[in-house]
Amino acid sequence: MNNPIQKVTTRSLEFITEYLQRYMQMTKDEVELLLQYCELRYFDKKEIILKEGETDNYFSMVVSGLVRKYIRVKKNEVILQLATEGHMVHSETSFLTRTPSLVELETLEPTTILSIRYDLMQEALAKYPNGERLGRLILTRMYIKKDERKHDRAAKTMKERFLEYVTNHPHMLQRVPQKYLASYLNIKPETFSRLKHLVKEKK
Amino acid sequence: MYNGLIDYFNRFIPLSPGDFEIMKEGIELRHIVKKEHLIKTGETEEYLYFISKGLAREYIVTGKQEVTTDIICEGTITGSASSFLGGGPSQYNIQAMEPVTAFVMSKHSLEKLYRADDKWERLGRLLTTHFLLQQEKHILDNIRYSVKERFLNFLEEHPLLVQRVSQKHLASYLNIKPETFSRMKKLLLTKLPANQKRK
Numbered sequence: 001m002n003n004p005i006q007k008v009t010t011r012s013l014e015f016i017t018e019y020l021q022r023y024m025q026m027t028k029d030e031v032e033l034l035l036q037y038c039e040l041r042y043f044d045k046k047e048i049i050l051k052e053g054e055t056d057n058y059f060s061m062v063v064s065g066l067v068r069k070y071i072r073v074k075k076n077e078v079i080l081q082l083a084t085e086g087h088m089v090h091s092e093t094s095f096l097t098r099t100p101s102l103v104e105l106e107t108l109e110p111t112t113i114l115s116i117r118y119d120l121m122q123e124a125l126a127k128y129p130n131g132e133r134l135g136r137l138i139l140t141r142m143y144i145k146k147d148e149r150k151h152d153r154a155a156k157t158m159k160e161r162f163l164e165y166v167t168n169h170p171h172m173l174q175r176v177p178q179k180y181l182a183s184y185l186n187i188k189p190e191t192f193s194r195l196k197h198l199v200k201e202k203k
Numbered sequence: 204m205y206n207g208l209i210d211y212f213n214r215f216i217p218l219s220p221g222d223f224e225i226m227k228e229g230i231e232l233r234h235i236v237k238k239e240h241l242i243k244t245g246e247t248e249e250y251l252y253f254i255s256k257g258l259a260r261e262y263i264v265t266g267k268q269e270v271t272t273d274i275i276c277e278g279t280i281t282g283s284a285s286s287f288l289g290g291g292p293s294q295y296n297i298q299a300m301e302p303v304t305a306f307v308m309s310k311h312s313l314e315k316l317y318r319a320d321d322k323w324e325r326l327g328r329l330l331t332t333h334f335l336l337q338q339e340k341h342i343l344d345n346i347r348y349s350v351k352e353r354f355l356n357f358l359e360e361h362p363l364l365v366q367r368v369s370q371k372h373l374a375s376y377l378n379i380k381p382e383t384f385s386r387m388k389k390l391l392l393t394k395l396p397a398n399q400k401r402k
Contacts, residue, residue: 071346078346092339096332102343125328132324133317139331140288146338147285151294154270155263 008035015063016114019086023137024130034134037124038116049105049113056094056101058115062087065111066175070183071103079184082108082176088142089113108176153186161185162195204232207255207278208306215329216322225319229312235259235303241282243296248286250307254279257303258364260372263295271375273341274368276361284334300368345378353377354387 008016017031026034040063043049050056052072067089069081080103083089094101095118116124125131152161165185166173172181173196182192205223208230212218218226233252235241241259242248254277261273261281272295275281283293287310316323344353357377358365365373365388374384 071343073347080342093336093343096336102347125325132321132328136324136328136331139328139335143331143335143338144285144289146335146342148294150338150342151263151272154272155265155294157265 037120043107043111047107053100056091060090060113060115063112066109230306235299241297245292248283251282252305255304258301271372
């Protein structure tokens with residue numbers, strides 16, 4: 001195994017256990033066994049994790065920090081995801097179909113991610129107790145998020161999307177440059193600014 | 204009768220005749236008349252549908268407008284997925300656009316399969332992966348491609364559906380204004396000989 005996790009700090013283990021427990025009941029021992037297949041990867045702020053055209057070898061979860069997933073379209077970048085603690089972030093299509101990625105990943109803060117390499121994931125799915133079940137439940141949650149986001153985009157007005165996002169993720173206004181948030185919510189930067197003032201005045 | 208269903212699942216994992224017997228215990232056949240809803244916004248989805256015949260659409264209502272968010276034809280699985288999987292109310296409606304024949308499986312039957320053998324967990328994971336990737340493709344295509352490219356891609360991927368789906372719903376699904384859609388359809392279908400429609 002390449003660079004397996006022999007020891008993680010108690011604190012990291014607690015975080016990771018807590019995140020994984022959202023999918024199914026797991027003891028600390030079971031989590032530690034699973035970590036044998038995984039690796040922790042550390043990135044600085046503004047580091048590219050995955051470039052367009054590369055094949056994503058890792059299925060990853062953010063342990064701490066912030067990662068943006070985006071796609072380049074002509075001269076623009078469109079933000080697809082702003083992943084914080086506990087979120088899964090990778091190029092789903094590239095990783096799962098072993099093809100060059102259309103999307104890129106970049107950190108916005110110093111970031112630690114817990115990753116499982118493609119071949120080791122196959123091994124874990126086969127050997128780890130309840131591996132298939134855990135895999136299905138993680139993918140299910142990713143799918144639900146995507147399904148909800150697709151319908152939110154179609155059903156909600158710009159203002160609704162904005163208000164819902166800032167209400168549910170108040171800390172993101174501080175952590176993420178406005179242009180990225182605006183792109184993620186599919187709102188023009190000028191409009192985003194105006195909406196932000198609206199919220200401030202209310203408070 | 205079950206051939207379409209068997210072929211569909213065999214794309215993901217090989218299942219023996221015995222496996223299908225077990226699966227069939229949790230499946231019932233349902234006929235849905237045209238315009239009937241499989242689910243409406245706010246309801247909780249209890250079933251997954253394998254469409255064996257017919258056509259349906261997924262849509263949401265925003266203000267007074269309907270937006271078609273998916274078109275579902277034979278050989279695919281549908282249902283209000285996030286409601287079925289997550290247990291919350293459905294965000295959208297699914298309506299038959301033609302008479303539909305479907306094999307349906309309840310959440311209860313599916314959970315029973317999952318508990319019975321890891322192979323069903325594996326099938327579940329592979330199906331979920333497939334749905335996830337389709338959703339991602341739809342999201343990325345809408346960002347990457349122009350209106351004209353989206354139209355041409357759809358023609359190429361679903362040449363027969365263009366005749367079956369009403370122009371209004373198709374334009375809405377492809378996020379193209381109805382006027383633009385109709386102009387483009389005329390232009391492309393009359394100007395290009397059949398063998399050049401493919402890229």
